Every structure is written in structure tokens, then in C-alpha cells.
Amino acid sequence: MQVSQQLAAQAVGQVLDGRNLSVVLETLFQHQRDITPQQRAASQDLTYGTLRFYARLEALLQQLLQKPLSDAFIHHLLLVSLYQLVYDRAGAHTVVNQAVLAAAKTRKTWAKGLVNAVLRNFLRQRAMLERRIADDEVAQYSYPQWWINKLRQQYPVHWQSMLEAGNQHPPMTLRVNRRHDDAASYLERLRAAGLNARTLDEQAVMLESAVPVTRLPGFEAGHASVQDWGAQFAAMELDVADGMRVLDACCAPGGKTGHVLELADVRMTAMDNDAHRLLRVQQNLERLGLSASLVQGDAANPDAWWDGMPYDRILADVPCSASGIVRRHVDIKWLRREQDIAAFAEQQRLILQGLWRLLAKGGKLLYVTCSVFHEENQQQIARFLQTQPDARQMPCKHGTLQSNQGQLLPGTEHDGFFYALLQKV
Numbered sequence: 429m430q431v432s433q434q435l436a437a438q439a440v441g442q443v444l445d446g447r448n449l450s451v452v453l454e455t456l457f458q459h460q461r462d463i464t465p466q467q468r469a470a471s472q473d474l475t476y477g478t479l480r481f482y483a484r485l486e487a488l489l490q491q492l493l494q495k496p497l498s499d500a501f502i503h504h505l506l507l508v509s510l511y512q513l514v515y516d517r518a519g520a521h522t523v524v525n526q527a528v529l530a531a532a533k534t535r536k537t538w539a540k541g542l543v544n545a546v547l548r549n550f551l552r553q554r555a556m557l558e559r560r561i562a563d564d565e566v567a568q569y570s571y572p573q574w575w576i577n578k579l580r581q582q583y584p585v586h587w588q589s590m591l592e593a594g595n596q597h598p599p600m601t602l603r604v605n606r607r608h609d610d611a612a613s614y615l616e617r618l619r620a621a622g623l624n625a626r627t628l629d630e631q632a633v634m635l636e637s638a639v640p641v642t643r644l645p646g647f648e649a650g651h652a653s654v655q656d657w658g659a660q661f662a663a664m665e666l667d668v669a670d671g672m673r674v675l676d677a678c679c680a681p682g683g684k685t686g687h688v689l690e691l692a693d694v695r696m697t698a699m700d701n702d703a704h705r706l707l708r709v710q711q712n713l714e715r716l717g718l719s720a721s722l723v724q725g726d727a728a729n730p731d732a733w734w735d736g737m738p739y740d741r742i743l744a745d746v747p748c749s750a751s752g753i754v755r756r757h758v759d760i761k762w763l764r765r766e767q768d769i770a771a772f773a774e775q776q777r778l779i780l781q782g783l784w785r786l787l788a789k790g791g792k793l794l795y796v797t798c799s800v801f802h803e804e805n806q807q808q809i810a811r812f813l814q815t816q817p818d819a820r821q822m823p824c825k826h827g828t829l830q831s832n833q834g835q836l837l838p839g840t841e842h843d844g845f846f847y848a849l850l851q852k853v
């Protein structure tokens with residue numbers, strides 16, 4: 429446990445310094461060649477958990493410190509240990525003892541005693557410490573204040589359940605490749621492999637607990653892919669048919685590209701501005717046995733890469749705040765700044781405007797974000813429709829999207845997404 433506490437403390441510190449969580453963990457593990465798969469998984473769990481509840485843990489810790497703690501590693505080690513004491517199943521005494529040993533390794537004479545005192549005081553005073561922060565929203569929900577305020581203002585009814593949904597452990601959901609199976613028959617294959625799951629619709633299956641993809645029947649042969657249920661709505665809403673010319677702008681890593689190609693024999697151009705991420709699109713399509721023409725370019729500036737032939741369908745899964753998928757990307761809550769939202773909205777406006785003239789008359793463009801903030805969603809589309817007289821918004825197929833103006837609220841079965849289907853008239 430000591431190794432995973434140490435690694436998690438380092439990872440948490442680096443994320444709070446502004447670095448991306450996946451990159452931090454990948455780099456950290458590259459330098460730890462002798463850790464076991466169990467230690468790796470445990471470090472990852474502790475890092476995710478601590479960041480998920482960071483504001484709450486910090487509020488508890490601050491009450492336990494007599495003076496500000498300037499040592500970053502010990503600070504983050506205490507947060508990780510508090511996370512274990514509050515949320516984890518590990519025994520309290522083991523957590524404290526291992527944290528004290530991890531502190532001792534730093535060779536700072538004061539560190540061992542401080543870690544021991546803080547954690548033991550927490551165990552003694554827990555109820556009182558928790559009562560004292562009961563009225564502190566940031567500590568209660570574990571989100572930045574601006575985020576809480578924005579959601580409360582934009583979703584007067586649902587804001588609390590949305591914040592709570594973002595703090596849940598995400599499920600592992602699969603998209604069944606319709607060229608091989610439907611959800612019901614793949615469910616049988618999962619059961620035969622000893623995996624419990626349930627179907628969400630004709631193509632989506634939610635596993636009872638996450639497993640390595642190597643345990644999924646037919647994974648290497650492309651029979652199933654890991655994809656949140658909410659993300660699976662995209663290919664369905666795009667309304668594709670055989671023979672269509674389709675552009676998946678902002679395609680990487682290719683989750684939705686693969687799904688569209690599973691549903692119809694379309695002529696697909698998959699575009700992204702990130703060459704490294706495009707390699708992952710290529711790998712994903714190879715696993716599925718599907719192909720597309722891959723293009724590196726800027727969706728906001730098509731003159732540099734477009735061949736001049738209009739598309740029947742365009743999927744614009746634009747870069748966004750990712751505020752709808754925080755349960756999977758727990759670092760986002762702490763990396764985003766309030767002013768980033770306007771910057772994303774401007775980037776999205778330019779992409780939407782750049783792509784619109786590539787659409788054939790009568791063709792459809794599906795605008796998608798994994799955000800719940802109105803600036804990137806409803807407000808973006810309302811402004812686009814005002815300035816673009818040949819655009820009209822079509823109703824979404826999915827009932828939940830219809831009743832919620834395209835906004836899919838994050839919940840137990842899916843992340844938060846926004847969908848707007850626009851037709852060129």
C-alpha cells in the first residue's frame with residue numbers, strides 16, 4: 429500500500445500543478461518498471477479517488493493543520509490517506525501505518541510525526557470535522573465554486589444531482605458491433621465468459637464491474653468497443669445510409685468514427701488536427717476491420733485540406749470543457765478555469781462556421797459536445813441559427829434528447845452530452 433500511496437501522492441500533486449491526469453499517470457508508471465499490476469491499479473484508484481473528492485479532503489485537512497504545510501509531497505500524501513480513511517475499504521490502522529512509513533522515507537525528521545498526528549486526530553475527531561464543513565458547498569460537492577454556481581444557475585432543478593453524478597465511479601459500457609452481434613446475443617457471450625452485464629438498448633451493454641478489455645469476447649476481432657452509452661447516441665442521431673459521403677471532423681481517437689462505419693457502408697473522411705491522436709484512430713479502425721480516409725487538418729480552416737466535394741453528413745464532435753464527463757476525467761474539475769468556457773465556445777463557433785459550407789444542400793450536421801454548460805451547447809446553436817439562414821434544427825431521434833433540448837444530463841447510465849442536428853435547407 430505504501431508504494432501506491434506514494435505514487436498517488438505524486439500524481440495528485442502534478443495534476444494540481446496543472447498537468448493532465450492520464451499523461452501524469454502514464455509518465456509516472458513509465459519510471460516505475462518494477463511495480464506490480466496490483467500496485468499500479470491501486471495507485472490509479474487512489475489518485476482518481478483523491479482527485480474526485482479533493483475539495484472535501486482539503487477542507488478536512490485544513491482543520492487538522494496547526495500551520496500551513498509547505499511540503500507538497502507530505503500535503504498530497506495526507507490527502508491520499510484521508511481519502512482512504514473516508515472512502516476506501518482499507519483498514520484505518522494499516523492506512524495510517526503505511527502513510528507514516530511513506531513519510532519516513534522522505535528523511536524529513538518532522539514528517540513522520542506530523543502524518544501520524546494528523547491522521548490519528550482525524551480518526552478521533554471525524555464527526556466534528558465533518559459537521560464543521562457541512563455548510564461549505566465546495567467541500568460538500570467537491571467542485572470549484574464557479575462550477576457549482578454555473579450549474580445552479582443553468583439547471584435550477586437538476587444541479588445537485590448533476591454534481592453528484594460527476595462524483596460517481598463510472599460504469600464500463602460496451603458498444604456491440606452490429607456487424608457481428610446485437611446487445612442481447614453479445615450479453616450471452618459475456619455471460620459464457622463469466623461476466624455479468626445488462627443491455628441498455630439494442631447495441632449497448634453495461635458491465636457490472638470493469639474488466640481489462642482482453643477479457644471481452646471477440647474484443648481483438650472488433651466485436652465490441654468500450655464507449656459510454658451517451659456517446660453512442662451520436663452515430664444513431666447522424667442518420668447515415670449506405671453510400672453517403674461522411675465527414676467525422678474532430679474524430680480522434682475514433683470512437684464515433686468506428687460506430688458510424690459499423691452501422692452503414694459510408695465513404696468516411698476522418699479528420700483531426702492532432703497527428704498523434706490520428707494514429708489511435710487508425711489502430712481502432714484496424715481492430716474493427718473498417719477503413720476511412722484519415723486527414724490531419726484544422727476543422728475551422730477547411731481550405732487547407734478539403735477536396736471540394738460536399739458531404740451528406742458531418743459529425744462535429746468539437747473540443748469542449750468536458751464538463752459532462754468529469755466522473756471519467758476527475759482532473760477536469762481542477763484544471764478548468766471559468767474563463768476557459770468562453771474560449772471553448774469561440775473555438776467551437778469557428779469550427780461550426782468552417783464546416784457548414786462543406787455540407788451538401790439537404791445534408792445534416794450533428795454538433796456534439798461532452799459538456800453540460802449552456803455556452804457551449806444551446807447558446808452556441810441559437811447564435812449559429814441566427815446568423816445562418818440556410819440552417820434549421822431538426823428534432824433528435826432519442827426521446828431523452830427531444831425532451832431536454834438536446835442535453836443529455838449525466839446520470840448512472842451515461843455521461844453528459846449535448847446534441848444538435850442541423851440540416852442545410
Ligand SMILES: C[S@@+](CC[C@H](N)C(=O)[O-])C[C@H]1O[C@@H](n2cnc3c(N)ncnc32)[C@H](O)[C@@H]1O
Nearest residue numbers: 678679680681682683684700701702726727745
Ligand atoms: C471530443 S474529442 C473527439 C472524440 C471523438 N469524436 C471520438 O468519439 O472518439 C475532440 C477532438 O477534436 C480535436 N480537435 C481540436 N481542435 C480541432 C480543430 N480545430 N480541428 C480538428 N480537430 C480538432 C482534438 O484533437 C480531439 O481529438
